[in-house]
Structure formats: structure tokens, C-alpha cells
Amino acid sequence: MIYTVTFNPSIDYIVSVDDLKLGSVNRTSEELMFPGGKGINVSMVLSNLGIENTALGFLAGFTGDNVQKMLEENGVNADFIRVKDGITRINVKIRAQEESEINGMGPAIKDEDIKELYKKLDKIKDGDILVLAGSIPSVMPETMYSDIMEHLKDKDVKIVVDATKDLLLNVLKYKPFFVKPNNHELGEIYGVELKTREDVVPYAKKMQQEGARNVLVSMAGEGAVLVAENGEVYKSKCPEGKVKNSVGAGDSMVAGFIAGYLKSGDYKEALRNGLLTGSASAFSDNLATKEEVENLGKTFEM
Incomplete structure (x- = not known):
């Protein structure tokens, strides 16, 4: 089983405004609503690809009820802890001349809620995959991430981490199965600017030397780099297409990489599938579907 953890889920309310004027009444030309959060995005895409998974985390209030409902309608096993105080946040994303976001706070998560999460994590078995993605409230x-990995260190669980800065650095000693910084995040960690795939390689190798088994670096339109535990370095451009929405593309790459690895056991094929899935989300208003990934793959060669 694949498990994802999202500590601070959301309802993502995406509105398009043709000509946004601050201080005035603006009317939308299009509205979309999705369950949000990096781990939830991974779960949604895995489900779209036909891979069973369970989403863990915290939900609260009427907005939490809606997130639960939307996930279940998408075929995700939603096994969240209900938090008493506050509501699951609403994140407003405004598409106008520029893209802007207003993110909510989220509910108050207490010690007893965290204890309930550990009870659910205790059900994870050897051979399972756990995805830890996003920020911590x-x-x-x-x-929290390193605490979870310490808690599970005696189990044979493949742990995937998609986080930034110290959140990522602090888990490397637990040898996560793979980590997925983007090139800007990787550069920020090591105090350098990384613009090309060639620039990325030595720093991805450095992160691998610090503990990560595999380091997958996403680079938006530049493609991606994978420094794999088999000693190989894979570099690739991304598929060609018109970007409609960058939200969830990195999470889709994580889901696609996992799906590709489970199907083939081959890291190059996992990278290819990650690139296809991330791009399929970027080229769509919604998260990638299996059909979109397969269609994109017909013409894409690494």
C-alpha cells in the first residue's frame, strides 16, 4: 500500500479574472475547486493512474467534510484524523494578469491528534511506501518528518520526502527512498544558483552522499535530473506542450515516478513516467489522468 501524509490540507478555490483591478468589484470568468495539499495531490494522481493508496492527515469542520468527500469520489482511501478546533483551510488562487494566492491558516492540531496519527502510521507494513510532502503547520x-522516520526506522518502508530546507536536510540520515527538491530549492540549500541540468548533478550527488538513496530534481521547463542509487545519472528534457497550470505539477511528478518504478523497477523508466505525469498536469486545468499521460508518452523520448 502507498500512504501519503498531508498535515495541512485545503480546498483550493481557483478563480480566473480577465482584468483584475484592486480595490474594485471583480467578477470571475471561470471557477475551479479541488482538494489541495501536496500529499493529497500525490494521492489524487496515483488514483487517476489506477494505483490504490491511502491519504492520511488532519481535517476539520465543514471544509474538511468536503475534502473527504472529494477524495472519496476520486477513489482515494481518505483516512484522516478529525480535528475539533478550527476548519480545514481554503486557499484562493487568482489567475489574472499575474497569478496570486491567498492561503488560509488551517485548524489547531493538538498533541492528542498527533498521537492518533502515529496509531495510523503503526499500521504501515514492510514493503509499503510512505510519502511525506509539503510544509509543517x-x-x-x-x-515532525524526522520524528516519523525515527518512529518507522525498524520497518522496511520506502519513504519519499518532498520538502524544503531543514525539513529535507534533517531526514537524510534516515536514508529516504527518494527526495524531490526542485533546482531552486536544491540551490538554496547549498547556497548556489542552479540553472541547467548539468549544474544540478554535483549537488544532487552531494545530497545523495548525505543519505538520500535517490535524488530527483525537478526543473520545470528544463526537465529533470535523477541521481539514482544504482550509480547512474539520468538527465532529460520535459515533454513539449502549453503550460496551463503549475499547481500540482511537482506532486504529479512524484506520483508518476512512484507509479513508473512500481511497474518497471527501472529508474530511467520511473523518471520518464514522472516527467510525463508532471507535464500532463502542467498542460491541464486538472491533475493528470492516465489517458493524458499515455497520450503524452506516445511522442516523448528521453
């Missing part, structure tokens, strides 16, 4: 310990 300020009401939770900053060490």
Missing part, C-alpha cells in the same frame, strides 16, 4: 513540531 506552525502548531506542530518542526521535527
